[in-house]
Amino acid sequence: MNHKFFISFLLCIILLFAFKPFLQAEDLKIHPAQPVVITCPGQNPDGIMIKVVLENQNVNFKYRPLLQAEDMEGYSTLIIAVGHSCKGVGAAGIDYEYELLRTKNLIKKAEKTGTFILLTHLGGTGRRENRSDKLLDVVTPHADYMIISKDSNFDNYFSKASKKYNIPLEITENLSQIKPILANLFQSQSQTVEYYINGNQTETTVVINAGTHGNETVPRLAAVKMLEPFVDGGRIIIIPRANPKAISAGVRNYPKGELLNRSFPGNPNGTYAEKRASEIYNLIKGFSPDLLIDLHESQEFNFINKNYLGQSLIAYADENSIWQGAEAVESINSDIKEKIEKFVLISPPIEGSLTWAVGQNLKIPSFTLETCVKLPEKKRFEYQLNLITTLLKINGVELKWP
Numbered sequence: 001m002n003h004k005f006f007i008s009f010l011l012c013i014i015l016l017f018a019f020k021p022f023l024q025a026e027d028l029k030i031h032p033a034q035p036v037v038i039t040c041p042g043q044n045p046d047g048i049m050i051k052v053v054l055e056n057q058n059v060n061f062k063y064r065p066l067l068q069a070e071d072m073e074g075y076s077t078l079i080i081a082v083g084h085s086c087k088g089v090g091a092a093g094i095d096y097e098y099e100l101l102r103t104k105n106l107i108k109k110a111e112k113t114g115t116f117i118l119l120t121h122l123g124g125t126g127r128r129e130n131r132s133d134k135l136l137d138v139v140t141p142h143a144d145y146m147i148i149s150k151d152s153n154f155d156n157y158f159s160k161a162s163k164k165y166n167i168p169l170e171i172t173e174n175l176s177q178i179k180p181i182l183a184n185l186f187q188s189q190s191q192t193v194e195y196y197i198n199g200n201q202t203e204t205t206v207v208i209n210a211g212t213h214g215n216e217t218v219p220r221l222a223a224v225k226m227l228e229p230f231v232d233g234g235r236i237i238i239i240p241r242a243n244p245k246a247i248s249a250g251v252r253n254y255p256k257g258e259l260l261n262r263s264f265p266g267n268p269n270g271t272y273a274e275k276r277a278s279e280i281y282n283l284i285k286g287f288s289p290d291l292l293i294d295l296h297e298s299q300e301f302n303f304i305n306k307n308y309l310g311q312s313l314i315a316y317a318d319e320n321s322i323w324q325g326a327e328a329v330e331s332i333n334s335d336i337k338e339k340i341e342k343f344v345l346i347s348p349p350i351e352g353s354l355t356w357a358v359g360q361n362l363k364i365p366s367f368t369l370e371t372c373v374k375l376p377e378k379k380r381f382e383y384q385l386n387l388i389t390t391l392l393k394i395n396g397v398e399l400k401w402p
């Protein structure tokens with residue numbers, strides 16, 4: 001098939017069939033941020049198909065079949081369509097080793113920059129030979145989301161990876177089903193802020209924000225963990241990478257001197273931090289939430305040095321927040337033996353912080369949760385999860401873990 005025919009053939013199929021994808025986690029909605037870049041390791045034609053679909057979705061994207069890691073800066077989402085095509089690689093004037101190295105570099109860069117990685121494999125069994133599989137092995141463990149064809153999963157490679165790495169997986173029975181999946185992903189209440197919705201019960205909406213400071217890693221892991229449980233009595237909006245530029249640079253604030261957590265509720269015409277604050281704040285406001293939890297970490301225990309916030313829960317200064325905060329702290333502290341690790345309730349939050357802006361303007365219980373980096377990572381992670389769970393429970397939302 002030549003390319004033109006291939007595309008019209010695909011479009012016909014796309015128009016012909018109804019939407020019936022298999023969703024693994026029915027209650028989980030994923031909204032990657034834009035701009036998007038598409039590339040296709042192995043130079044298969046799947047990238048072109050995705051390009052055609054996105055062109056009709058009003059999505060801000062670029063198609064770069066030979067994208068290099070150094071050109072990824074500025075993209076929030078990487079769509080990586082894997083499958084080795086001898087013909088495609090030959091036509092591009094490169095070889096397989098070049099593609100393998102390029103793919104490794106892309107994934108390394110995407111991981112470092114907190115880029116959302118959407119893996120697609122639509123080539124079926126024909127593109128599951130050794131070379132394609134080697135490319136897949138580079139990408140799959142790092143994917144944030146996978147869309148594949150049913151035939152590609154003949155040996156359950158993708159089902160197993162989905163389970164092992166906890167990656168949401170969409171298995172499509174035919175090419176037509178990809179269009180609504182991509183449409184749903186990018187039909188989002190924010191074009192620039194990546195977020196997830198876990199749960200479809202709307203009694204109580206909870207926002208969990210993380211990644212405001214680029215050097216605080218555990219809060220991001222805790223936020224992502226919230227994708228896993230079944231949420232009973234509400235829904236959780238998860239913003240895992242609030243400040244991708246700072247995460248990418250691996251620093252607290254970026255650009256240096258622009259303090260995102262002093263910029264809320266933000267300004268759409270301001271500095272980078274003010275714009276970003278406005279995008280995040282408006283996304284949150286749009287959900288009319290009932291509770292906000294902003295996840296952070298501090299360099300030192302508050303118990304040791306009052307200038308630091310390690311092991312504290314900072315509540316917005318109103319009756320409801322403080323009452324809930326006191327209850328949460330009392331509950332979690334009852335199981336903590338080490339005095340230094342016990343949580344301290346602090347109020348008010350600093351002006352310009354997300355917790356302050358949300359408490360002030362949306363009049364809902366708002367909290368900043370701070371663990372201390374001097375504790376082992378596993379312990380910090382557990383403290384974050386415990387405090388989140390406790391606050392949710394106080395607000396009538398229960399988590400049921402698989």
Ligand SMILES: [Zn+2]
Nearest residue numbers: 213216296297
């Ligand atoms: Zn922080």
